[in-house]
Amino acid sequence: MAVRKFRRIEDVPDHPARANALDGLRAACELSELAAAIGIHFAAPRGVRRFRSIEELDEHRRSWELPDRDPGDNAS
């Protein structure tokens, strides 16, 4: 593939849309498995947790996406 240069990240085109939704789901899962394979492991919290907003969920997510934190730290 030839080298292409862009002035801004926003200018980089996405690759062409995949043929179907299943291919897209598969690609996302493969990316996630690749992240795990190269050592980016996350201990997702188990069980049911309730949040008053998606922002509250995001705040909790940041706590367990950081590998050194206990996923139960900010549990609701």
Place this chain on the structure above:
Amino acid sequence: MRLDDVMAVIDALEKAEVRYAVFGAMAMAAHGLERATRDLGLFVAVDEDNIARLRQALGTVFDDPELQEITADDLAGEYPVIQYGPADADYTIDIVGRLGDAFAFDDLEILTTSVGTSTLRVVSPATLYLMKHDTVRPRDRDDAARLRRAFDVGE
């Protein structure tokens, strides 16, 4: 998160006739804009019958009594966002009944598409854009920019 995990949940939701729509990163992926993710986002209708079907569907995939803690009262009331983490999994299922004052289930534009032998209900690119373009998370703003470029939405 493996494809089999996602499809097991989707199959179960379809068989139980749950009113749901995939949103978030997995919806982006279904529209061809994939990135790594650790959650499966499900927007659901919050009536009692639907949430009972949701519990039943998830119960066919995960043998977990904690699923009974997912209630319509919470999703329609003080806790419109519920996160379920299956045992021994590296992902969560994020169940949403509404997003602030902006989105409830009936506000969503939902597309239906085939995925293998099953069906997937997924939030449309235009609705995804509206969900993401005005948020503070850099990840969401990036998603919104990708949606705008790929689907000419939001202009």
